[in-house]
Amino acid sequence: MSSDELIWRIAGGSGDGIDSTSQNFAKALMRSGLDVFTHRHYPSRIRGGHTYVEIRAADREVQSRGDGYNFLLALGDSFARNPQEEAYYGNEEIKPLSENLDDLREGGIIVYDEGLVSEEDVEAINLEERAEANDWHVFPMDLRSLARDHGREVMRNTAGVGVTAALLEMDLEHIEDLMSDAMGGDILESNLEILHEAYDIVTEEYDFEHDLRVPEGSHETEQALLSGSNAIAYGAIDAGCRFIAGYPMTPWTDVFTILSQNFPDMGGVSEQVEDEIAAAALAVGASHAGVKAMSGSSGGGFALMSEPLGLAEMTETPLVLIEAMRAGPSTGMPTKPEQADLEHVLYTSQGDSQRVVFAPGNIEEAYEQTRLAFEIAWDYQIPAIIIYDQKLSGENTNVDVEFFDREPKPDLGSTLTEDELREAAHDNSGKFKRFNHEDAENGVSPRSLPGQKGGRYLATGNEHSPVGHISEDPDNRVAQMDRRLDKLESIRRELDEERESTQTYFGDETAEYGIITWGSSQGAVEEAIERLNENGHSVKGLSVSDMMPFPEQEVTEFLESVDEAMVVEMNATAQFRGLLQKELGRFGEKLTSLLKYNGNPFEPAEIVEGYEVNLADEDREPTAQVRIEPAAGD
Amino acid sequence: MSAFNAIGEEREIDRDEFTPGVEPQPTWCPGCGDFGVLKSLKQALPEIGKTPEEVLTVTGIGCSGKLNSYLDTYGFHTIHGRSLPVARAAKLANTDLEVIAAGGDGDGYGIGGNHFIHSARENHDMTYIVFNNEIFGLTKGQTSPTSPKGHKSKTQPSGSAKTPIRPLSQSLTAGASYIARTAAVNPNQAKEIIKEAIEHDGFAHIDFLTQCPTWNKDARQYVPYVDVQESDDYDFDVTNREEAAEMMRETEDVLNEGTVLTGRYYVDEDRPSYQAEKQAVGEMPDQPLAERYFDDDVEWERSYDLLERHT
Ligand SMILES: Cc1ncc(C[n+]2csc(CCOP(=O)(O)OP(=O)(O)O)c2C)c(N)n1
Ligand code: SF4
Numbered sequence: 001m002s003s004d005e006l007i008w009r010i011a012g013g014s015g016d017g018i019d020s021t022s023q024n025f026a027k028a029l030m031r032s033g034l035d036v037f038t039h040r041h042y043p044s045r046i047r048g049g050h051t052y053v054e055i056r057a058a059d060r061e062v063q064s065r066g067d068g069y070n071f072l073l074a075l076g077d078s079f080a081r082n083p084q085e086e087a088y089y090g091n092e093e094i095k096p097l098s099e100n101l102d103d104l105r106e107g108g109i110i111v112y113d114e115g116l117v118s119e120e121d122v123e124a125i126n127l128e129e130r131a132e133a134n135d136w137h138v139f140p141m142d143l144r145s146l147a148r149d150h151g152r153e154v155m156r157n158t159a160g161v162g163v164t165a166a167l168l169e170m171d172l173e174h175i176e177d178l179m180s181d182a183m184g185g186d187i188l189e190s191n192l193e194i195l196h197e198a199y200d201i202v203t204e205e206y207d208f209e210h211d212l213r214v215p216e217g218s219h220e221t222e223q224a225l226l227s228g229s230n231a232i233a234y235g236a237i238d239a240g241c242r243f244i245a246g247y248p249m250t251p252w253t254d255v256f257t258i259l260s261q262n263f264p265d266m267g268g269v270s271e272q273v274e275d276e277i278a279a280a281a282l283a284v285g286a287s288h289a290g291v292k293a294m295s296g297s298s299g300g301g302f303a304l305m306s307e308p309l310g311l312a313e314m315t316e317t318p319l320v321l322i323e324a325m326r327a328g329p330s331t332g333m334p335t336k337p338e339q340a341d342l343e344h345v346l347y348t349s350q351g352d353s354q355r356v357v358f359a360p361g362n363i364e365e366a367y368e369q370t371r372l373a374f375e376i377a378w379d380y381q382i383p384a385i386i387i388y389d390q391k392l393s394g395e396n397t398n399v400d401v402e403f404f405d406r407e408p409k410p411d412l413g414s415t416l417t418e419d420e421l422r423e424a425a426h427d428n429s430g431k432f433k434r435f436n437h438e439d440a441e442n443g444v445s446p447r448s449l450p451g452q453k454g455g456r457y458l459a460t461g462n463e464h465s466p467v468g469h470i471s472e473d474p475d476n477r478v479a480q481m482d483r484r485l486d487k488l489e490s491i492r493r494e495l496d497e498e499r500e501s502t503q504t505y506f507g508d509e510t511a512e513y514g515i516i517t518w519g520s521s522q523g524a525v526e527e528a529i530e531r532l533n534e535n536g537h538s539v540k541g542l543s544v545s546d547m548m549p550f551p552e553q554e555v556t557e558f559l560e561s562v563d564e565a566m567v568v569e570m571n572a573t574a575q576f577r578g579l580l581q582k583e584l585g586r587f588g589e590k591l592t593s594l595l596k597y598n599g600n601p602f603e604p605a606e607i608v609e610g611y612e613v614n615l616a617d618e619d620r621e622p623t624a625q626v627r628i629e630p631a632a633g634d
Numbered sequence: 635m636s637a638f639n640a641i642g643e644e645r646e647i648d649r650d651e652f653t654p655g656v657e658p659q660p661t662w663c664p665g666c667g668d669f670g671v672l673k674s675l676k677q678a679l680p681e682i683g684k685t686p687e688e689v690l691t692v693t694g695i696g697c698s699g700k701l702n703s704y705l706d707t708y709g710f711h712t713i714h715g716r717s718l719p720v721a722r723a724a725k726l727a728n729t730d731l732e733v734i735a736a737g738g739d740g741d742g743y744g745i746g747g748n749h750f751i752h753s754a755r756e757n758h759d760m761t762y763i764v765f766n767n768e769i770f771g772l773t774k775g776q777t778s779p780t781s782p783k784g785h786k787s788k789t790q791p792s793g794s795a796k797t798p799i800r801p802l803s804q805s806l807t808a809g810a811s812y813i814a815r816t817a818a819v820n821p822n823q824a825k826e827i828i829k830e831a832i833e834h835d836g837f838a839h840i841d842f843l844t845q846c847p848t849w850n851k852d853a854r855q856y857v858p859y860v861d862v863q864e865s866d867d868y869d870f871d872v873t874n875r876e877e878a879a880e881m882m883r884e885t886e887d888v889l890n891e892g893t894v895l896t897g898r899y900y901v902d903e904d905r906p907s908y909q910a911e912k913q914a915v916g917e918m919p920d921q922p923l924a925e926r927y928f929d930d931d932v933e934w935e936r937s938y939d940l941l942e943r944h945t
Contacts, residue, residue: 224944274752287727451687
């Protein structure tokens with residue numbers, strides 16, 4: 001075990017301040033010059049229940065939570081604040097300690113709250129024996145009393161941070177700064193006292209033998225610690241979005257709240273409405289009237305949006321929808337990630353539906369692709385969807401601040417001004433030929449906005465003539481349909497020829513084996529590939545972001561260049577692999593799937609193992625909670 | 635310079651401007667009450683001085699939903715039951731537009747019932763006209779939420795066991811600030827009520843009785859009706875909630891028993907519209923949102939400025 005990386009896990013009951021403590025600690029690590037990645041695990045309940053946050057910090061890019069961890073801060077009894085006999089984790093006790101030991105690496109550190117966990121409890125889990133076997137360094141500390149003596153009991157997380165800093169020989173400066181930013185007065189005083197007291201007790205009274213220290217690092221430019229939800233919300237702001245309508249549903253709620261909190265200062269409007277059908281319909285209405293608008297939800301709520309989504313397609317109303325996946329079907333596991341809504345998002349809504357779907361793989365891509373989604377939606381008058389999951393939504397990583405320094409883009413795309421409208425085609429009655437198919441470029445017929453002079457037309461979800469009258473004329477139907485279909489092809493052309501690829505590649509171009517993935521599994525795949533190649537294998541990776549229109553050419557080239565490929569995704573039915581085969585029409589015999597759907601995201605080691613099992617050609621399953629789905633004909 | 639020059643244009647409005655050219659001709663059945671709504675709207679709109687281009691009519695699905703196919707304004711024919719959320723947002727996006735939503739009783743009180751309650755509750759500044767023919771017209775005569783109890787149709791062959799919805803009372807309870815009922819057979823009253831509703835600052839709900847001679851032959855075609863404002867028998871204060879509620883109850887009780895009462899039932903001029911409330915708490919800009927996109931002086935804030943809290 002080396003100190004090239006710290007993976008700190010803080011565990012306790014939800015409602016115990018685990019989240020805010022870890023946010024601050026992660027920021028302190030970032031400010032000390034490290035790259036950080038946070039992973040949040042929490043049950044679907046408000047108070048009590050076992051929860052943890054992991055912060056991985058290293059002097060290099062970190063794109064996943066890593067495998068296991070090396071420092072446990074166990075804060076107490078998960079159910080102390082809300083005791084229940086048969087709660088989420090059965091009726092075991094001392095959760096933060098007992099529940100978290102499996103993934104703790106050899107040589108790791110354990111700090112637990114002696115004030116809350118009795119000796120018998122510790123004996124019951126054979127801590128001593130296990131510590132010896134794994135070379136764990138155990139530090140029982142009475143964090144509760146320490147906090148109580150200088151302030152209040154709930155401040156025991158501050159005591160825990162103090163102990164952590166001392167054991168890792170870490171400077172307190174950044175932690176103190178962040179505390180001063182977040183609070184003031186007596187509360188700040190008490191917290192600072194507790195922090196120092198804890199730090200001093202450890203440095204003065206403890207001898208320790210562990211090697212783990214905070215890695216040393218430095219950043220050349222200023223960094224910001226951001227979640228996927230932040231990135232999507234900021235992407236929308238910079239794209240000129242100023243209208244959002246929604247209904248809360250985890251994990252989409254984060255984007256919704258961030259925008260609701262910021263829009264009033266930016267002259268935007270946010271509406272929390274009666275349901276998701278209304279939410280998406282409001283976004284359609286606002287967009288129709290000339291505002292860059294968005295809505296979104298998670299699986300169940302997105303199902304309700306299917307109707308207004310189709311309406312937007314037929315009326316050619318630009319729109320961005322967000323789909324934050326969680327484990328399904330139905331209400332599923334509200335706080336657990338999964339990548340199982342892909343088919344839902346691609347094919348929901350009646351008819352030959354056309355929409356743009358992007359699946360960003362990390363924080364930067366979330367920002368970029370949200371901006372891109374708005375641009376394309378308004379240029380081509382088509383709904384664009386950002387699909388991501390609970391994992392990307394909640395994980396925080398540091399991003400170079402300069403990455404975001406872009407100009408806002410409030411451009412309404414293919415919308416005409418009144419001067420341009422005067423020159424545009426009208427019918428005999430003076431109506432604007434808004435859906436003109438005669439000389440449409442790339443399938444796009446420019447639009448007008450209600451209130452503009454000379455732009456009168458009817459938008460309808462029925463098939464319609466160029467001015468918008470309901471029409472079942474066969475020739476008109478085919479012409480309109482073909483024009484709308486032309487959009488996706490044109491968008492694909494633009495993405496291929498005029499823009500930087502949104503797909504992400506890893507490893508050496510000449511590698512023989514490919515791993516292909518999408519969305520938030522990207523980070524773990526990237527790391528697994530690095531590790532495999534370090535161990536002498538020849539592997540490269542492709543993470544696909546464009547789900548519709550599909551980047552046929554890029555993916556074909558990738559698959560043709562490898563002997564075999566493994567498709568990694570977080571669902572049970574290999575939906576993305578299905579999409580690959582549907583879009584490319586072949587490669588069935590080349591593709592194996594590695595699937596995970598237990599509610600937890602992939603760890604790099606599982607992907608490494610999946611690769612080994614697949615190549616070993618043995619009749620065995622990987623040991624982890626993943627499943628191998630062999631290639632056709634295997 | 636405004637980006638929406640048709641808005642606020644001061645000129646004499648020619649009635650014919652609201653009628654499209656030769657096509658399309660209405661596809662409604664002869665004798666359909668929907669003609670009456672169309673006619674009253676065409677009469678009312680020029681009188682309130684709106685040009686066709688500053689009016690946005692948003693409809694649902696049904697025979698009623700075709701209203702804006704035959705009325706030459708900006709129009710959005712949406713999907714079944716969803717006219718209100720689309721219309722509401724268009725108004726929030728551009729407060730200068732005159733927004734009128736319309737649809738049938740199935741559309742508005744059935745599938746769109748949830749939106750009806752919440753739009754009234756929030757008191758959006760818009761007009762909502764429900765074509766109440768006590769039937770599903772376009773899908774060929776099934777029972778609707780306003781069909782009387784015992785109404786026989788192909789989907790309720792033994793007669794409906796459901797008590798009809800009380801749209802006026804419901805609207806009042808939900809929070810609409812202007813509530814009226816009128817009838818296609820009473821075009822003069824209808825025109826006046828439409829004008830008032832449009833000029834009203836808040837959610838104006840008109841339950842518009844429209845006969846459907848094709849599927850609802852048994853129903854009386856709302857003749858004769860009594861105008862509650864014209865009749866000495868019905869003296870009540872339209873600004874008084876309790877009196878209005880009492881009158882609505884009476885109307886809704888007798889609707890299926892012979893006498894049809896129409897007129898204004900509730901008018902609350904004091905309640906601020908949703909837009910005004912939202913602006914008052916600082917959740918909405920004073921300038922119409924849509925105009926910002928055309929205004930070169932607007933400074934677009936960047937997310938970059940928000941990043942400080944993340945560093
Ligand atoms: C989601 C959905 N469900 C059902 C329909 C079929 N549909 C079309 S019109 C209609 C009923 C319309 O009744 P009403 O709103 O009373 O209007 P009317 O035709 O009587 O004017 C129905 C059920 C549809 N278009 N969409
Ligand atoms: S079916 Fe009824 S509502 Fe529909 S057009 Fe005919 S008469 Fe009117």
